[in-house]
Amino acid sequence: MTTPTSAASPPRFSLHTDPAVLVLEDGSRHPGRAYGAHGTTIGEVVFATGMTGYQETLTDPSYAGQIVLQTAPHIGNTGMNDEDPESRRIWVSGYIVRDPSRVVSNWRADESLDDALVQGGIVGISGVDTRALTRILRSAGSMRGGVFSGEAAALDAEEQLRLVRAAPEMTGQNLSAEVSVATEQVTPAAEGTERIGNLAVLDLGVKQATILNLAARGFDVHVLPQSATIDDIRAIDPVAVFYSNGPGDPAASGDHVALLRSVLDDRLPFFGICFGNQLLGRALGFGTYKLPFGHRGINQPVLDKQTGRVEITAHNHGFAVDAPLEGTVESPNGYGRVEVSHIGLNDNVVEGLRALDLPAFSVQYHPEAAAGPHDANYLFDRFADLVRADLDTRAARALDHRKGGN
Template sequence: MTHAQPEPALLVLEDGRTFHGEAYGARGVTVGEAVFCTGMTGYQETLTDPSYHRQVVVMTAPHIGNTGVNTTDMESQRIWVAGYVVRDPAIRPSNWRSQGDLAQALDHAGVVGISGVDTRALTRHLRDRGAMRVGIFSGDAAQEGTPEMLRQVQEAPRMAGSALAAEVSTPEAYVVSPPEGVATRFRVAALDLGIKGMTPALMAQRGIEVHVLPSRTSAQELLELKPDGVFFSNGPGDPATAEHEVELLREVLDRRIPFFGICFGNQLLGRALGLGTYKLAFGHRGINQPVLDRETGKVEVTSHNHGFAIAWPDGIPTDQPADTPYGQVRCNHVALNDDVVEGLSCTDVPAFSVQYHPEAAAGPHDAEYLFDRFVDLLERHTADAPSPAPTTQES
């Protein structure tokens, strides 16, 4: 049997460093922010996570594609990554759940990738220099001169200053109801900033009727639902650009509606409270990040995908609260690798958030209890709400 000759591909970083490899997925040109993901499993969940919009993902695990692809593990309706970089792609998938080949799925989605790259060297470069813009050139595009390739990369927009949530949000509202046999206990308005499918599914399993709303939803439209709680999802882009979403969240806090935020939602809670945000050098991406839950004292292994973080007022977040216009807030979760704020808990308004992903479909599941914590908050708020005044009937 003869095999087709591999097509060359070239990866060009904005600082001029290049990596040669072979075309993988679609052929052509793609540019985006180069980031690395340390997960050894769950590559399909990574590819379909809307938070990776406009990012070229470098997989640090050397063997990718072994389990193929299937419809069950999709976190959204499509692949969102701008490009994909792997070292040793599987020759063929080998898993009882596989419904297709990863390279073919990337090709069908128009995602330009590159294989045969020394991803260890590339990852070390990004750790030393920080996340940066990158281009992948394959097929006919690989014949262009390197100076022209570098120009295209350096002209690409940076992630800092980019407002991207509206580009990945649902165009129309929809409802995820509790499964058969589970009673509906609460109604939650979930702002889709790049929501992953497992998030409303896990809420629904707990008796929550989830109304997933477009990112541009107005306060009036949200309040017309009379929600028992509000949720802000994960999503791509710079939280400093999300003015509409921050103002909407302040309306929620003003009305003391219970709030829970994940990832981008965590950063927006910080902004709504008056805290700043900043861009991390290379971010946290993968499913093996250690986080301390200061409320329980436990260290959790967690799933991350974020390149921005909350700036704590006094630098490194301690266990002491900070003052905000909405009362005191605590950093109740902290990253053990670099002391990044990984969660907020408000003392005087019913709101909390985490920077990581408790809904991690590919694992780990250490933090899934946070959905139960949200249910507890909804229960307490319902119990504390004043009962309606009795009505009198005319005789």
């Protein structure tokens, strides 16, 4: 680990000059220079449009199984620090940048991005035309790819392509077990807040910023493994349940959908984000589908139909809920009326759901986005208000029951 950056002597690092190549499943080859660890990595190649916040991207468990291409040409100038990771490690399968910074020039940096990639074993590539690559993925859709550097760069081109095409596609994959905690972890409500109660968070790839935002609203946040059962949830006497973001195909998460249906049957207040939104959609009886190239970045416009406000939001999803955009519909699974609450303005994708006869809602994007934008942070307040209202309703019913019993 390097010494923290100072204005007088910024840490520098030597960029690799070893050759590397990115191979896409369409057969195209994109030569560049090794960046980060040397070796071979294979995954779904996706592009992220954020100009800042790459540390949040790299440590977001939702990117497990994906090789991330940064559309911003200059990456790494703020280095990496020990305060901002969203999880316990870097999760991307690989990293593609055009021009890595040669100097770390932020006073909070503890090490260079290059060093962090090496330590994390993340194989990357630099010096490639990321604009051209983005246009390919935008037109053809996200596809499998592989980065080969070091000795792997010398492999026969046909062998490299064979390895890429032999890799599993993202459709049909359940990756929750790879990113979830193994045992329950508790973060108490932040000091100075009015405690609401225990919140059960199913960890499908939760980010630290989400936990902190929930604790800041007065919840004692119980992060549970993705294998948790309804009995595990009931055991903590929760006032509500939260489903986090995470990687993989929602259609391959039948157990999590069944668990959520039990939560809805118990009429516990529910809030889900990203993957949690897709799972709520499936629990309510709607389908999900894979987007051509997904939404990844911090500049996505979304309409909140309830307020008419357009928010600029942070996204990372390759799947979406298939539900009617307008009007109110009956839940195919019998949970009453449901409406699409938020719509993506770039392509009219469902960006949020709201149950009208149950205390449950979800959004497809990230209101916790630490690097910004913060337009959607109010959703945590909306959730806290929903839970308080539910507690008040339950207390009133209990009082009426006692009076009736007397």
